[in-house]
Amino acid sequence: MTTEERRRPDARPRAFEEVLARIEERIAADGLTVGDRLPGERQLAEQLGVGRSSVREALRVLETLGVVASQAGRGPDAGAVLTSRPGSALTDLLRLHLGLAAVSLDEVIDTRLMIEQLAAARAAASADTASTRTATAGTATARMAEAIAAMDAARDPVEFVEHDIAFHLALAEASGNRLTVAVMRALRDVLRRYAVDAVVRLGDTGGLQDDHRRIHRAIEDGDAEAAAAAVAAHLARAYPDSGLPA
Amino acid sequence: MTTEERRRPDARPRAFEEVLARIEERIAADGLTVGDRLPGERQLAEQLGVGRSSVREALRVLETLGVVASQAGRGPDAGAVLTSRPGSALTDLLRLHLGLAAVSLDEVIDTRLMIEQLAAARAAASADTASTRTATAGTATARMAEAIAAMDAARDPVEFVEHDIAFHLALAEASGNRLTVAVMRALRDVLRRYAVDAVVRLGDTGGLQDDHRRIHRAIEDGDAEAAAAAVAAHLARAYPDSGLPA
DNA sequence: AGACCAAATATGGTCAGACCATACATCCTG
DNA sequence: CAGGATGTATGGTCTGACCATATTTGGTCT
Numbered sequence: 032m033t034t035e036e037r038r039r040p041d042a043r044p045r046a047f048e049e050v051l052a053r054i055e056e057r058i059a060a061d062g063l064t065v066g067d068r069l070p071g072e073r074q075l076a077e078q079l080g081v082g083r084s085s086v087r088e089a090l091r092v093l094e095t096l097g098v099v100a101s102q103a104g105r106g107p108d109a110g111a112v113l114t115s116r117p118g119s120a121l122t123d124l125l126r127l128h129l130g131l132a133a134v135s136l137d138e139v140i141d142t143r144l145m146i147e148q149l150a151a152a153r154a155a156a157s158a159d160t161a162s163t164r165t166a167t168a169g170t171a172t173a174r175m176a177e178a179i180a181a182m183d184a185a186r187d188p189v190e191f192v193e194h195d196i197a198f199h200l201a202l203a204e205a206s207g208n209r210l211t212v213a214v215m216r217a218l219r220d221v222l223r224r225y226a227v228d229a230v231v232r233l234g235d236t237g238g239l240q241d242d243h244r245r246i247h248r249a250i251e252d253g254d255a256e257a258a259a260a261a262v263a264a265h266l267a268r269a270y271p272d273s274g275l276p277a
Numbered sequence: 278m279t280t281e282e283r284r285r286p287d288a289r290p291r292a293f294e295e296v297l298a299r300i301e302e303r304i305a306a307d308g309l310t311v312g313d314r315l316p317g318e319r320q321l322a323e324q325l326g327v328g329r330s331s332v333r334e335a336l337r338v339l340e341t342l343g344v345v346a347s348q349a350g351r352g353p354d355a356g357a358v359l360t361s362r363p364g365s366a367l368t369d370l371l372r373l374h375l376g377l378a379a380v381s382l383d384e385v386i387d388t389r390l391m392i393e394q395l396a397a398a399r400a401a402a403s404a405d406t407a408s409t410r411t412a413t414a415g416t417a418t419a420r421m422a423e424a425i426a427a428m429d430a431a432r433d434p435v436e437f438v439e440h441d442i443a444f445h446l447a448l449a450e451a452s453g454n455r456l457t458v459a460v461m462r463a464l465r466d467v468l469r470r471y472a473v474d475a476v477v478r479l480g481d482t483g484g485l486q487d488d489h490r491r492i493h494r495a496i497e498d499g500d501a502e503a504a505a506a507a508v509a510a511h512l513a514r515a516y517p518d519s520g521l522p523a
Numbered sequence: 524a525g526a527c528c529a530a531a532t533a534t535g536g537t538c539a540g541a542c543c544a545t546a547c548a549t550c551c552t553g
Numbered sequence: 554c555a556g557g558a559t560g561t562a563t564g565g566t567c568t569g570a571c572c573a574t575a576t577t578t579g580g581t582c583t
Contacts, residue, residue: 317533317534317535318534318535319533319534333535333536336535347534347535347536348534348535349533349534349535349536350533350534350535351532351533351534352533352534355533355534355535356533356534356535357534357535
């Protein structure tokens, strides 16, 4: 089990890794934040004493991680700008490792279950304590209701799944945790294709909609246990072949 | 809220993105898996009709996502080899977005709570159903006990936290879900520094160890509710200033 | 035959320079 | 003052060269 760390155990750092470290230092030291610009590639290369290609590799890494976005041209929006889009990185990560069979579909679905169960339970609990909450939960349940209506009106599985994703994303957002929402979004992005298959296989979306209404009602009623149970039942119905517990 | 997707909305794909897509296609089409090698950079460049620098940027992205590892030299282990190490990607992702204040420490701790609570509850439930389980749960509780003993013997906060991480990782592994474990590992990697601070601030590790023993016992007793509650109490003690619910 | 050492070679790592594409900035003209 | 032509900063890409590393190959000595 411990065959890890076989590659590049020590080895002196590559130029682009040094660049990466320096940029991260600079972000922390200068208190840079979303919207701020990094120096141009040529300027960075000169400042750090490396070739421009090494700078570009470092920027590519940061772009992959959703931390910078590059834009050619001139003006205030050009160059490498700090952003914060962890979503696509998470999605790419999941999709690729799924493709390598290093993560199974069951595990993805299972992780989704964990997050969604707890998010539903929390949403129910916070509905209980009235509107002291930041209203996040309130608008979330409203969006869930909208999504249910949209699913009723959907004319094909693809459209249905789009609104289904919106429903479950709203559920995750009730947690008020951006990190959890980002993970949830990545999970759903990767599952989109399989969700469409599942809807086609089921043929009828009535059962799924019953589940959705049950989840929504449990949250509004402030019944955490029922909400969690409804989520579990829903996923078991949508993915009957996965090795979900219970 | 919808200022997203402002950058590169259409634009023709960059060369390295094309390379990325082709490599991913090839992985799927040829059924490549962990351990297989990709063609050399020069060869890929020629095959795909792009410059070597574009190939290198694509490989850098894949390396960032933990999908390939490159090694210079000659022989079966040289070149770009497919791997599956989502861990460092998740850690880098979290650390950088935390640095940009796009994710808060509270959210990281809160996500950890969600995962760990459910993992503990499941571990307890599977302990109940005897040894029909794949023994994952069994060895996990054993490793938890070892970690508790090691924490008792720890001589400084850094050492204590190392074993604390081992304890909580073992807990996550009881879920049998590699994806969850990878996320948990990233969360703990990022939290390491703050965990040491927390231990120093508390001064005494007795309370934390009481919590650990309570969690361990609840799992062995098969009491899912008690296990989840013990996890929540433990995190509330370790991070009293975070906005954890309850 | 075997052991050891030296050269060849394949592979990634890095740099320099050139040129293209893009999009704003600037300036000139009517 | 409006509008178009030109300038320029910025990322995107390619080529070619050279370095660093590690295995393979082959020769030489014992």
